[in-house]
Amino acid sequence: xxxxxxxxxxxxxxxxxxxxxxxxxxxxxxxxxxxxxxxxxxxxxxxxxxxxxxxxxxxxxxxxxxxxxxxxxxxxxxxxxxxxxxxxxxxxxxxxxxxxxxxxxxxxxxxxxxxxxxxxxxxxxxxxxxxxxxxxxxxxxxxxxxxxxxxxxxxxxxxxxxxxxxxxxxxxxxxxxxxxxxxxxxxxxxxxxxxxxxxxxxxxxxxxxxxxxxxxxxxxxxxxxxxxxxxxxxxxxxxxxxxxxxxxxxxxxxxxxxxxxxxxxxxxxxxxxxxxxxxxxxxxxxxxxxxxxxxxxxxxxxxxxxxxxxxxxxxxxxxxxxxxxxxxxxxxxxxxxxxxxxxxxxxxxxxxxxxxxxxxxxxxxxxxxxxxxxxxxxxxxxxxxxxxxxxxxxxxxxxxxxxxxxxxxxxxxxxxxxxxxxxx
Amino acid sequence: xxxxxxxxxxxxxxxxxxxxxxxxxxxxxxxxxxxxxxxxxxxxxxxxxxxxxxxxxxxxxxxxxxxxxxxxxxxxxxxxxxxxxxxxxxxxxxxxxxxxxxxxxxxxxxxxxxxxxxxxxxxxxxxxxxxxxxxxxxxxxxxxxxxxxxxxxxxxxxxxxxxxxxxxxxxxxxxxxxxxxxxxxxxxxxxxxxxxxxxxxxxxxxxxxxxxxxxxxxxxxxxxxxxxxxxxxxxxxxxxxxxxxxxxxxxxxxxxxxxxxxxxxxxxxxxxxxxxxxxxxxxxxxxxxxxxxxxxxxxxxxxxxxxxxxxxxxxxxxxx
Numbered sequence: 026x027x028x029x030x031x032x033x034x035x036x037x038x039x040x041x042x043x044x045x046x047x048x049x050x051x052x053x054x055x056x057x058x059x060x061x062x063x064x065x066x067x068x069x070x071x072x073x074x075x076x077x078x079x080x081x082x083x084x085x086x087x088x089x090x091x092x093x094x095x096x097x098x099x100x101x102x103x104x105x106x107x108x109x110x111x112x113x114x115x116x117x118x119x120x121x122x123x124x125x126x127x128x129x130x131x132x133x134x135x136x137x138x139x140x141x142x143x144x145x146x147x148x149x150x151x152x153x154x155x156x157x158x159x160x161x162x163x164x165x166x167x168x169x170x171x172x173x174x175x176x177x178x179x180x181x182x183x184x185x186x187x188x189x190x191x192x193x194x195x196x197x198x199x200x201x202x203x204x205x206x207x208x209x210x211x212x213x214x215x216x217x218x219x220x221x222x223x224x225x226x227x228x229x230x231x232x233x234x235x236x237x238x239x240x241x242x243x244x245x246x247x248x249x250x251x252x253x254x255x256x257x258x259x260x261x262x263x264x265x266x267x268x269x270x271x272x273x274x275x276x277x278x279x280x281x282x283x284x285x286x287x288x289x290x291x292x293x294x295x296x297x298x299x300x301x302x303x304x305x306x307x308x309x310x311x312x313x314x315x316x317x318x319x320x321x322x323x324x325x326x327x328x329x330x331x332x333x334x335x336x337x338x339x340x341x342x343x344x345x346x347x348x349x350x351x352x353x354x355x356x357x358x359x360x361x362x363x364x365x366x367x368x369x370x371x372x373x374x375x376x377x378x379x380x381x382x383x384x385x386x387x388x389x390x391x392x393x394x395x396x397x398x399x400x401x402x403x404x405x406x407x408x409x410x411x412x413x414x415x416x417x418x419x420x421x422x423x424x425x426x427x428x429x430x431x432x433x434x435x436x437x438x439x440x441x442x443x444x445x446x447x448x449x
Numbered sequence: 450x451x452x453x454x455x456x457x458x459x460x461x462x463x464x465x466x467x468x469x470x471x472x473x474x475x476x477x478x479x480x481x482x483x484x485x486x487x488x489x490x491x492x493x494x495x496x497x498x499x500x501x502x503x504x505x506x507x508x509x510x511x512x513x514x515x516x517x518x519x520x521x522x523x524x525x526x527x528x529x530x531x532x533x534x535x536x537x538x539x540x541x542x543x544x545x546x547x548x549x550x551x552x553x554x555x556x557x558x559x560x561x562x563x564x565x566x567x568x569x570x571x572x573x574x575x576x577x578x579x580x581x582x583x584x585x586x587x588x589x590x591x592x593x594x595x596x597x598x599x600x601x602x603x604x605x606x607x608x609x610x611x612x613x614x615x616x617x618x619x620x621x622x623x624x625x626x627x628x629x630x631x632x633x634x635x636x637x638x639x640x641x642x643x644x645x646x647x648x649x650x651x652x653x654x655x656x657x658x659x660x661x662x663x664x665x666x667x668x669x670x671x672x673x674x675x676x677x678x679x680x681x682x683x684x685x686x687x688x689x690x691x692x693x694x695x696x697x698x699x700x701x702x703x704x705x706x707x708x709x710x711x712x713x714x715x716x717x718x719x720x721x722x723x724x725x726x727x728x729x730x731x732x733x734x735x736x737x738x739x740x741x742x743x744x745x746x747x748x749x750x751x752x753x754x755x756x757x758x759x760x761x762x763x764x765x766x767x768x769x
Contacts, residue, residue: 028552039538039541243538244536248536248550249553251503251525252522252525254522
């Protein structure tokens, strides 16, 4: 144990001292903020104004009212083109050319059918943007709605007043009590956990791989193995690098907690007004979630680090190792690719399966835990499977590592690998 | 045997997939000796050393260290090992690296720091303690690695090709340090294919070729037992009669005559005693008859055969 401690300390101290550690500790939250905030901001701010023409073939002035309604909407500049009904196709042809010249983005063809049957047509360069199309169709629908109300003799103002937008508040129920977390809040929490787990396991696992490759290619491993058991070296290395990961999480956690606690100051510093005097709701992070996160991070990291170490021991150089590690990385990417599915239906069969399989559970289970209520027996089962897999993988990886670190030359074929594993 | 064996191998073999690297090797490294493990490249020297260090496990046979059946790793506080393939953590500071390596051998942190400083000073690297290994020249890195081998005051130092790749100045420093360690009572086991070095340094040797032992024992014994291939003869009377004996190709392969003095090389399988007999029977009065001591190099070539002596240092002689 004493010697393992010596290895742990070296791995930890040498890593924490590097520029890489300092940069990633500072940049990590920045990147994470960017990951979450940028899509939100992009979605909210929208993009440039769309120039839209309304080809009006209607007989009762609906086209003009539609053009005005569109023009009043943000991000749309609408032009009214009154057109006799038999000239519509000719007008459309010339407008298509204008789209080609990027004078306008598209045009709406409105005829009397619009008001009567709810039919309208849009041709444009931006039809593939779901957001643009949704905005446009909502606006047209609203205009038709108003028009038809008018024809039926109903005052549009009365209707508008009757239609109060719903303010829908969602609160997560966890452990038989209502938390202050909103639905959106627990979604963000789950998303953050996924990012931390995925990046943490991948980055630190790859770190272990690099460390093994360094020792092997610099040949210092022979000196080390003459005084340390291969397993002592491997265990010390994995624990030491994992310690760096936990240390980094601790730094982020403490700073994050301070930021959340003082968020009023932070908002003020950013020049944002505090909306309605009420602070934006932050997802509550229960202790249970933190514990589940740490537990699955550690076990998952050990599992993947052992595999990365075995891969590194089989190969001779950093590039070769990276190539060979692709298979391991794929296992880790799998639950990430399916993340949206897990979040949309945290109790669905896919989410449950992924959170029980040992290679995907380190990421899937904490995410599910944050997003929904997970039955205790599933959590226990996931942990048991993961622990079993960890024991098996460590045993195999340890054997590959022991033989591999002293082998140079060609990468072993599967048969030879099996011989390494069987070797006493 | 009056001296205790620090390292003892009995019938040790190691096979790899394609070939047998070491075959039924037995040897004894006496305590306090400088022991040379000699052989051409690929003879199995490194494999033998790796088995002693428990980096490789022998397929058969036993290895005893300090008189007990145990492995190199169990004795790591008492053993210093310099592998053939040198290597250090390139990004670590020299001082930290030495402390770490000493700690893996069970040395205390503070003692290691002090000892590292002392050795760095001794080998002229005192100013480099806080520098990264990367910043050192190759020769300096070799010195650092040598320090890591000996700084925990081991009783047994195992050096695999310690002089390979050293410039003459560093080779001299290495040799001096090895000798001073031996004087202080440390047992040194080192491998080399350069016989001249072994000849000057070793008190005992083992020559191996193709994984098998050719000869071993104290250097003086090896030389004495090998002897007989060179003769120095001085005569008082009967030069003509002696000349006839010298011409006998069944006894003498080559004779270098100076009248009353001759240097002879024995023919294959000839016994020096038969020559003495022949000379006396021919009525020659012999005043000096000396079996000259062969050089280790000569022994090596004779025993291993020129075709096995692929090392460049012995190539010229083997052809001549």
